[in-house]
Every structure is written in C-alpha cells, then in structure tokens.
Amino acid sequence: MRLLIAISSKEYSESTLQIGLRVAKAFNACITITCVGQKPSSFAQNHVRLAQESMERWDFDLPPVTVLEWAFDYLVNYGFISQESCEIGFKKRLLVKRAGERGEINFKGTFCERVDMIVRFGDIITELRDEVQKHDYDVTIIGGSKKRRMAHDLVQFIDSSILVVKQIDFSKPYRILLPVDDSKGTLKAITFGIQIAKAYNLEVDALTVSKRKRFGSGYKGASDRACRYLENANVSYKQHFIVGDPVETIVEMADENHIIIMGVSSKNPLKKFFAGSKPLSVMNTSACPILIVK
Amino acid sequence: MNSLRTVLFWITRIRWLLIAVMTGIILLILPTPDGLSISGHRLLVIVIVTLILVVAEPIPLPATAIFIIVALTYFNIDTPNRVAQAFMNDAVFFIMGSLMLAVAIVKQGWDTRLALGIIKITGNKTRNIAFGFTAISAFLASFIGEHTVAALMLPIGMSLIRYTSKEVEKVRGLSSILLFSIAYGALIGSIGTPSGGGRNAIMMNYLHDSGVDSITYVRWMLYVYPLVLILVPLVSITLWHSFSTRYLFLDSGVRRLKVQVSKQGAVSFRQSSGLVVFVLVFLGWIFLSGRFGLGTIALTGVLLYLVTGLVRWEDINRNTHWGVIILFGATIALGTYMRSTGAALWLAEGLVRMLSSSSGQLTLISDIVIVCITTVMANTLSSSATVAVLGPITLNLGSDLIHQGLITALASAFGFFTAVAAPACAIIYSSGLVNAKDFLKAGWKVGLISIVILIIYANTYWRLWF
Known part of the structure; x- marks a missing residue:
C-alpha cells in the first residue's frame, strides 16, 4: 500500500x-x-x-x-x-x-x-x-x-x-462511521473501514439512511452484509437505520467523535461535476476526518 | 468514465481560455460601434481576449504572445512584415536589458556590502532599520529596477528576522514590517527614473513617438523624484502602524548579521569592476539615452558584463524569461496598433465625453480615472503590459501629453494590493514569511496614500513645469 x-x-x-x-x-x-x-x-x-x-x-x-x-x-x-x-x-x-x-x-x-x-x-x-x-x-x-x-x-x-x-484529537475515543447503502462504492469502504477498526481497535457505527419511511430490500441487504463482514472480522459494531436526508443525518451522527469512511459516489462524472455528490457534501459540512474510498 | 473525468479536469483548468474565446467570438459578432474602424473593432477584441489570457493565465504567457502575433495578421490589422516590425523597439530592448542586468547585478554579491552599509546608518532600532530598508530600496530601485532590489534585499531582511527568532509566529509582525519596507520601498523608488522599470521606458517611447522630445532621463527625475522623496517616509510610517512587533530593537539580529557579513572579507576586484560597469551604464542613461535609447545602453551594460566575464551567459539565460519579453513586445505592438487603427482615440473620446458630462474639472477627474484604472489593471496584469495597453488611450485623453503619460506610468507602479501585483511583491511573498492577507492589510493604505499624493502632486508641482 x-x-x-x-x-x-x-x-x-x-x-x-x-x-x-x-x-x-x-x-x-x-x-x-x-x-x-x-x-x-x-x-x-x-x-x-x-x-x-x-x-x-x-x-x-x-x-x-x-x-x-x-x-x-x-x-x-x-x-x-x-x-x-x-x-x-x-x-x-x-x-x-x-x-x-x-x-x-x-x-x-x-x-x-x-x-x-x-x-x-x-x-x-x-x-x-x-x-x-x-x-x-x-x-x-x-x-x-x-x-x-x-x-x-x-x-x-x-x-x-x-x-x-479536519479537527482531530487523539486523546478522544473515536468511532468509525460507516454509511452503508446499495452502491458499488460501499463494499470497498467496508473493507477499508474494517482494516482501520482492527488496527486501532475502534468500534463501528454502520449507518443506513433512507429518505423514505420504508427501507427497501437493497438498503437492508447492504446493511446486513456490512454487519456480516464486521462480525466475521471480530469488529464490534452497532447497526443504525435512520429516516432522513442522508447528508444531514451522516453529519449529525458523526458529530465530532467519528471518522467517516464512505465509498465514492457511483454517479456519472458529469452529474457529479455539476450537482456534486453525497461524499462531497458530507466532506464540506462535517467537522471530522473523512475517508472517501475509491 | 476515466476519459470523461480527464476531459472535465482539463476543462476546469482551461475554463478561462474558453471564456476568453467565447468573449472574443461574441464581441466580433457584435456590430462595429459608430466612429470606430473595422480594424479598430477587431483590435479591441484582440486586446480584451489578451487581457483575459494574461490575467487568468490559462495558457502559458508566451502562447498569449503568439496569439497576439497571429491574431494581428489573421484579422488583417497589418501585413506580417509590419506586425513583426511593431514587435521590437527600444522599450523591448530596455526590458530585455534590465532583466539581464538584474541577473548580472545580483550575481556580483553586493547584498552583503549593502547589509553592512544599511546597518551602519540605521543602528539596531527596528523603526530606523525599517525606514532604512524603505529608503535604500527606493533609491536603488530608481536605477536598477524594483525586481533587482527586492532580490538583493530579501536575504538581508530574512537574515535579520531569522537571527532575531526562528519561530515564525513570534516574528510575524517584524517580518511584515521589514519585507514590506523592501517591496513597497522598491515600488515607490521605481517611478523615480526612466530606468526604474520597463513601464517607464515604454511610456518614454510612446511620448517620443507622439513628438514629445523634451522628456529626457534628467527631466523625468526632475518631475518625479520629489514625489519619491515625499512617499518614502509616508510609506514607512504607514507600514510601521499597519503591523506591530514586540522587537523594538534588533540587537542580536544586527550583531549576528555583522558577523556573517564580516566573513565575506574585503571588496573583491570583481565586485568593484561590476560596480564600475553599472556606474557606466547609469551615466550612459543620463547623458546618452536621448541619442541611443535606454534599451541600447542597458544592452551595452550587459555586453560589458559578459565580455569582462563578470557574469556567465548561462546564468543570464537561466534567469531571463524570454517568453515574458516576447509578451511585452506583443503588448507594445498592440499599443502601437491601438493608435494606428484609431481604437485608442475612440476609447479616449468616449471616456472624455463621459467625464465632461459628469464634471467641469476635467483634468482632475481624468487624473483620478486614469490613476484608478491604471492601478487596478497594474495589480491584476503587469505594470509594463498595463502601460503598453493603456498608454495610447491615456495619451489621447488630454492636451498635455507629458502630464497624461507620466501619471499613467507612475500609477502603474502602485502594485501594492496583491502578492502577484509586482515582481517585488512576488519575491517577498516567496519567502513564506508574509501571507496574502498582509498585502491587503498594508496595501490599501499605502495604495490610497500614493494615489492621493500623486493626484495632488500632478496638479500642483507639475503645473510649475508644464
């Protein structure tokens, strides 16, 4: 590496x-x-x-x-x-x-x-x-x-x-915030997150956010898969399902004691160029360190 | 996906080129305004596109120079041979010569002698040292150009700062005071003589081309040097009050600098020979520039430095930006065609109409407008390019060509506001000891004072002479 x-x-x-x-x-x-x-x-x-x-x-x-x-x-x-x-x-x-x-x-x-x-x-x-x-x-x-x-x-x-x-205080007990959805980038983010969590013995919050009140099977499946990976790697975690705006929810939950690890957006580059993406919005608004995995 | 990202990346890097091209196309499609010739219309489009390309620099500056050459020919402004002729004149020779002289002078290692000289005069009081830096930088820049002075003085200033404390935050105020004293002193001093900067040489050339032969090296000094003497203490006081330092005396800095300088030993034969050559160049500018031109004399100095082995061609070649020289040649050609196509006159008439409808005090108002436009352009473009483009317009703004010419050339030196406004500013910024915000913090005050004093001076002192 x-x-x-x-x-x-x-x-x-x-x-x-x-x-x-x-x-x-x-x-x-x-x-x-x-x-x-x-x-x-x-x-x-x-x-x-x-x-x-x-x-x-x-x-x-x-x-x-x-x-x-x-x-x-x-x-x-x-x-x-x-x-x-x-x-x-x-x-x-x-x-x-x-x-x-x-x-x-x-x-x-x-x-x-x-x-x-x-x-x-x-x-x-x-x-x-x-x-x-x-x-x-x-x-x-x-x-x-x-x-x-x-x-x-x-x-x-x-x-x-x-x-x-961004701001980081090494004396604080940090957790990893792993936003999980059914996009392609999530899997890489999970793998990376597990490696960091294991190296530093950090706990993980696996967060799935939906704009609708009901979580579709895609989102549920992705979250369960992430938890399976975490369990197999012996990483302690909490699974969260929250309804709301994804960016706002992630930033709110991250607060100042998380390291956010997100997969890169799978949107078309042209769309990302003009409209931005979730990882970019989170990066712009959150105060904690963020790793965007490509 | 990857190639699309590459294209998008490329677009973000050249967006200003696209804006320049689009602006050019739109302006070309628009009907030619009344009173402006078709060539004048096309030329103004080339000027506007050039300004965008020079300020935003989406393509290398030499490429912008080449754009000017080909555009002047393709748009039928003139024949290829005449475009080539318009490219080179004595002002371009002067810019080329002064860039080469700068290398020759800096390579002589006079900076250590200079450091000792300044400290002997000023002692160890910070306020005196800052004033000494401003005054010496101004005096030297009048003859050898602001960029040369800044390059010579920067290590002296940095030594004093480093010997005072190695902690950057502790000496932040001291760094700003000393380094801005160098840069702003050099900028103020560079207006003092025609050899102080390429912009002055360009204006001398324009004035001579307009039939004004009475402006000589000595006359320029007579008209302008009192202004330098007024501005130096004002700039120094302003800088002192703009930044604060806990170090009111630089005992250890001065002591250690003296030790460092004393290691250099006595003045070498090489250094004194270098000084003799420069004195000869200076005398040549005073007594012979009317006949041979500033540029030829500057190049004679370079020739002397080279044949006596005081500087190596490799050093000159490495430190001379040939692309910038080509660009200055190209902007001077633009200025020449602005006059010959009538574009300069058309713009000037429009400006005069606008000014006379707003006030009866035309000279004063036009001075304010010229100074403000020139200062803004010089802070975003380059002072020489500003004079090359604006000169032909401002010379058409009033009947007194010397007044109009001098005020444009002088205002173009006021590049106080940003780190990229003038080479002297870029040099002190490259030290890493001053930050971009400091330029605004001190620059607006020094800029405002300089502008106001220049306008008052032009409308009082100059009236005694012309």
Missing part, C-alpha cells in the same frame, strides 16, 4: 502528518510526504528564482523545503526513519535542483520499506493529480480546506482514495 501525505505548513499540518503516520503504521504502507509550493506568476517567475538563488547563498531554504525538514524531524522523533537514514540526515540540496522542478529525497523507513519526501510547485490539485497518476498511490491524505472548489476538485479528480483530515 502507498500513501501520499500532502502537508503545507508546520502550523496547520501536524494532525495531517500524525494521522497519516498512524495509517501507514497500521497498514505497513510506504509513505510519500509532499509539499506543494506556490508557483509565482509567469511575470515574476524569473525574478523570484533570482531572489531564491541569492537566498541560497545566505543559506535560506524555500518554504516547502523548510516544511519538509520539519516533517523529517517529526518522523525521526516518532521513530519512522531508520538509523541509517537518520545518520545521513536531511540532504535538502537534493530536494530542489532548480526552483519550480519536482525534487525528491528517499529514506529508509522503520515500519515501512521507504519514506519519500517530495517538493512540487504549482496548482495543488494539478500537482497532486499528477503525482497520484504517475506513482500509483492508494490513499492521499490532506488537511481540510475551507475552499469548496478545492474539496470538489479533490474528490472529483484525484484518482486515489482521499482522507481529509
């Missing part, structure tokens, strides 16, 4: 990094930590590059390099980097050969085979999409953004599953 953790600054990315490392540890996944720096407008691009060259002479780093150096120290403190790589240290000169280009450093991990750190420059969605397409990641982990457009583009255009980290 390969995880891509996108971080942006020391101040706002600690929880993203922390949750990313926990998932990586649970799955023994290879991790890549990336920081996407802003690309200046074409008019200023060369002037900025010139300034950066003079900053290098004074031993200043580009902001994304500083962020990744902080991430490296963080990983060393949590024992994620092998002794051998720790001794070599963070060779930042390898990371950026020329401003504006993708730079990469590799380390040997302790819980996983390798830990990569990458600097990219440009529009965050375009860069993440390109990274995921070229390097085949299973999950992209990113901090929550207040920009609705960005959330939409993340869900719509990034090919891997997406874990959006």
Whole structure:
C-alpha cells in the first residue's frame, strides 16, 4: 500500500502528518510526504528564482523545503526513519535542483520499506493529480480546506482514495462511521473501514439512511452484509437505520467523535461535476476526518 | 468514465481560455460601434481576449504572445512584415536589458556590502532599520529596477528576522514590517527614473513617438523624484502602524548579521569592476539615452558584463524569461496598433465625453480615472503590459501629453494590493514569511496614500513645469 501525505505548513499540518503516520503504521504502507509550493506568476517567475538563488547563498531554504525538514524531524522523533537514514540526515540540496522542478529525497523507513519526501510547485490539485497518476498511490491524505472548489476538485479528480483530515484529537475515543447503502462504492469502504477498526481497535457505527419511511430490500441487504463482514472480522459494531436526508443525518451522527469512511459516489462524472455528490457534501459540512474510498 | 473525468479536469483548468474565446467570438459578432474602424473593432477584441489570457493565465504567457502575433495578421490589422516590425523597439530592448542586468547585478554579491552599509546608518532600532530598508530600496530601485532590489534585499531582511527568532509566529509582525519596507520601498523608488522599470521606458517611447522630445532621463527625475522623496517616509510610517512587533530593537539580529557579513572579507576586484560597469551604464542613461535609447545602453551594460566575464551567459539565460519579453513586445505592438487603427482615440473620446458630462474639472477627474484604472489593471496584469495597453488611450485623453503619460506610468507602479501585483511583491511573498492577507492589510493604505499624493502632486508641482 502507498500513501501520499500532502502537508503545507508546520502550523496547520501536524494532525495531517500524525494521522497519516498512524495509517501507514497500521497498514505497513510506504509513505510519500509532499509539499506543494506556490508557483509565482509567469511575470515574476524569473525574478523570484533570482531572489531564491541569492537566498541560497545566505543559506535560506524555500518554504516547502523548510516544511519538509520539519516533517523529517517529526518522523525521526516518532521513530519512522531508520538509523541509517537518520545518520545521513536531511540532504535538502537534493530536494530542489532548480526552483519550480519536482525534487525528491528517499529514506529508509522503520515500519515501512521507504519514506519519500517530495517538493512540487504549482496548482495543488494539478500537482497532486499528477503525482497520484504517475506513482500509483492508494490513499492521499490532506488537511481540510475551507475552499469548496478545492474539496470538489479533490474528490472529483484525484484518482486515489482521499482522507481529509479536519479537527482531530487523539486523546478522544473515536468511532468509525460507516454509511452503508446499495452502491458499488460501499463494499470497498467496508473493507477499508474494517482494516482501520482492527488496527486501532475502534468500534463501528454502520449507518443506513433512507429518505423514505420504508427501507427497501437493497438498503437492508447492504446493511446486513456490512454487519456480516464486521462480525466475521471480530469488529464490534452497532447497526443504525435512520429516516432522513442522508447528508444531514451522516453529519449529525458523526458529530465530532467519528471518522467517516464512505465509498465514492457511483454517479456519472458529469452529474457529479455539476450537482456534486453525497461524499462531497458530507466532506464540506462535517467537522471530522473523512475517508472517501475509491 | 476515466476519459470523461480527464476531459472535465482539463476543462476546469482551461475554463478561462474558453471564456476568453467565447468573449472574443461574441464581441466580433457584435456590430462595429459608430466612429470606430473595422480594424479598430477587431483590435479591441484582440486586446480584451489578451487581457483575459494574461490575467487568468490559462495558457502559458508566451502562447498569449503568439496569439497576439497571429491574431494581428489573421484579422488583417497589418501585413506580417509590419506586425513583426511593431514587435521590437527600444522599450523591448530596455526590458530585455534590465532583466539581464538584474541577473548580472545580483550575481556580483553586493547584498552583503549593502547589509553592512544599511546597518551602519540605521543602528539596531527596528523603526530606523525599517525606514532604512524603505529608503535604500527606493533609491536603488530608481536605477536598477524594483525586481533587482527586492532580490538583493530579501536575504538581508530574512537574515535579520531569522537571527532575531526562528519561530515564525513570534516574528510575524517584524517580518511584515521589514519585507514590506523592501517591496513597497522598491515600488515607490521605481517611478523615480526612466530606468526604474520597463513601464517607464515604454511610456518614454510612446511620448517620443507622439513628438514629445523634451522628456529626457534628467527631466523625468526632475518631475518625479520629489514625489519619491515625499512617499518614502509616508510609506514607512504607514507600514510601521499597519503591523506591530514586540522587537523594538534588533540587537542580536544586527550583531549576528555583522558577523556573517564580516566573513565575506574585503571588496573583491570583481565586485568593484561590476560596480564600475553599472556606474557606466547609469551615466550612459543620463547623458546618452536621448541619442541611443535606454534599451541600447542597458544592452551595452550587459555586453560589458559578459565580455569582462563578470557574469556567465548561462546564468543570464537561466534567469531571463524570454517568453515574458516576447509578451511585452506583443503588448507594445498592440499599443502601437491601438493608435494606428484609431481604437485608442475612440476609447479616449468616449471616456472624455463621459467625464465632461459628469464634471467641469476635467483634468482632475481624468487624473483620478486614469490613476484608478491604471492601478487596478497594474495589480491584476503587469505594470509594463498595463502601460503598453493603456498608454495610447491615456495619451489621447488630454492636451498635455507629458502630464497624461507620466501619471499613467507612475500609477502603474502602485502594485501594492496583491502578492502577484509586482515582481517585488512576488519575491517577498516567496519567502513564506508574509501571507496574502498582509498585502491587503498594508496595501490599501499605502495604495490610497500614493494615489492621493500623486493626484495632488500632478496638479500642483507639475503645473510649475508644464
């Protein structure tokens, strides 16, 4: 399994990094930590590059390099980097050969085979999409953004599953909220949810929401199937059937003590593009972390 | 499904290109307005499409430049040979030369000397250092351009900040004060002489093409430099009051900076040779630019730097954005055709009609309108491109060409409002120590003060001269 953790600054990315490392540890996944720096407008691009060259002479780093150096120290403190790589240290000169280009450093991990750190420059969605397409990641982990457009583009255009980290307090007892319906994406979400629940010994709330008062056989069957999977995996769970608006109900039930795991919407991409989707609406309105499984 | 997603993704990335194309088609279909020639109508459509493409940048800027070239030919604005000729003039040479000079100057490593010089004058009081940064940046930018100054000064400012504290949040206010002093000082100073920025050279060219030969390098300084001297303290005071810092003295920062700089040793022969070449260029601008043009002299300086081995061609080549130079050439060609097709005059007449119906104080009102439109455009476009496109229109707005020309060129330097408004702003933003909101926080105050002072200045001091 390969995880891509996108971080942006020391101040706002600690929880993203922390949750990313926990998932990586649970799955023994290879991790890549990336920081996407802003690309200046074409008019200023060369002037900025010139300034950066003079900053290098004074031993200043580009902001994304500083962020990744902080991430490296963080990983060393949590024992994620092998002794051998720790001794070599963070060779930042390898990371950026020329401003504006993708730079990469590799380390040997302790819980996983390798830990990569990458600097990219440009529009965050375009860069993440390109990274995921070229390097085949299973999950992209990113901090929550207040920009609705960005959330939409993340869900719509990034090919891997997406874990959006919003508020998280690791001292709280979290539960997993698993919205279940008869869509194709639900099965993958259940499988993923079970793995996380088992790794961290979390309880699961399997929630099925119907707009109508009667639950059809499709919904009931899907919920029962999910519970069977959970039971077989020895994960403790509660089954819920609630009538109401699916998005509102999920957000209400998630409150602040759940990690939501949802399958990606099976709607036509064109419909999703214009009308959005349930996972997207939940992501926009809920305050807790949400994993959209693709 | 995947290919549909790819298409949708592509559409989201190029939506502004689609908007530009649709706008162009709609405007072309509309009937040509009264008083405007068919070529003028087509040219205005090209200008509007270009503006959308430059501001939103859905395609690379060089592609926009190529669009201008082919559109001017395909829409029969002129013959291919004449379009090619309109592309290159002394202003483009100047922009090319000043970009190359910037590389040559930054590569000389004068920043350490500069740091020592500033600190010797200002001491360790933060307020004095901030004022020193604004004043020195303004003074230098008058001659070597705002982008060069920002690139030179940024490491000095960052060193002081880092040596004061490594915790970004603690020094947030200090970072804003020092870095904005550099960027805004450089922007203010860049209006001081024709060599302060490409926009000034473009306007000089337009004025000369309009038959105004009385505006020389020294005359420009005489008309504009007092304004720089007025604005520098005002900008510094405004910045000081816009941000607050707990560090009123930078004892440890200054001490450690001195230690760092002292490691560099004495001034090298190479550094003094580099300075001599620049002084020669500066003297050339003052005494010879009337005859040979600003651009030729800037390129002579580049030639001297190259033949003396003070800078390598590889460095110049790597740090010069040729696409931007082509784009400036293309926008200047647009400006030229706006005049020759009568589009500039038609727009100016429309504006004059509108202004004269609203007030009797036409000069004052037209100054306000020019300054506001230019400032808005310069903050979203680029100052040089703004002058290239707006210049021909504003020169038709009144009888006093020098007044109209100078006020446009000066207002185009007021790129205070966003991180992308001017190269100096983009440079300090790239440090990661100031955020986008800070530009608005300080920018609107500095912008408003600059605009008001410029209008008062233009209608008082300039009246003594022309």
